[in-house]
Amino acid sequence: MTPAPRLTPLTEADFATVAQLGDTIWRAHYSKLISMAQIEYMLTGRYSPERLSAYVNASDRWLHILWLENRPVGYCSYSLTTQPGELKLEQLYLLPELHGRGLGRFMLDHVEAEARRLDCITIMLTVNKGNASSIAVYDRAGFTVRESAVFDIGNGYVMDDFVMEKRIA
Numbered sequence: 695m696t697p698a699p700r701l702t703p704l705t706e707a708d709f710a711t712v713a714q715l716g717d718t719i720w721r722a723h724y725s726k727l728i729s730m731a732q733i734e735y736m737l738t739g740r741y742s743p744e745r746l747s748a749y750v751n752a753s754d755r756w757l758h759i760l761w762l763e764n765r766p767v768g769y770c771s772y773s774l775t776t777q778p779g780e781l782k783l784e785q786l787y788l789l790p791e792l793h794g795r796g797l798g799r800f801m802l803d804h805v806e807a808e809a810r811r812l813d814c815i816t817i818m819l820t821v822n823k824g825n826a827s828s829i830a831v832y833d834r835a836g837f838t839v840r841e842s843a844v845f846d847i848g849n850g851y852v853m854d855d856f857v858m859e860k861r862i863a
Contacts, residue, residue, distance in 0.1 A: 815863035
């Protein structure tokens with residue numbers, strides 16, 4: 695019998711854990727989609743203590759670590775957007791060897807429950823256009839493509855994404 699997964703809010707003590715998870719997951723997943731140089735650039739910016747501290751005790755953004763058998767195996771983050779009633783799923787990452795076990799769905803369900811608690815009617819996210827496996831997951835969860843967008847993330851890099859959304863009200 696597999697123990698139940700659990701999500702815990704990010705604390706300062708978890709910064710290294712999240713950075714290590716991000717490093718492992720991103721290198722395994724994104725190396726097929728973007729250059730290693732862009733992965734390095736994004737990891738450095740996204741998982742610095744300064745960036746992660748924005749989630750600790752915040753009232754508009756959250757990051758939760760997914761635990762299985764007392765081991766951190768993934769994480770998800772989400773935030774309120776400037777649009778009334780809209781929540782952005784910022785990150786949903788899981789160690790590759792655990793894909794297909796319903797753990798991603800567990801995190802998605804958590805985010806949707808939080809969106810409802812916050813009286814949001816829409817959850818939106820951005821996903822790399824070439825990320826077919828993640829797009830399929832979001833499709834199955836009820837997300838649809840709202841638009842196509844290219845985001846300049848600095849240092850000569852862009853994110854060529856679909857903006858997807860799910861209406862929950």
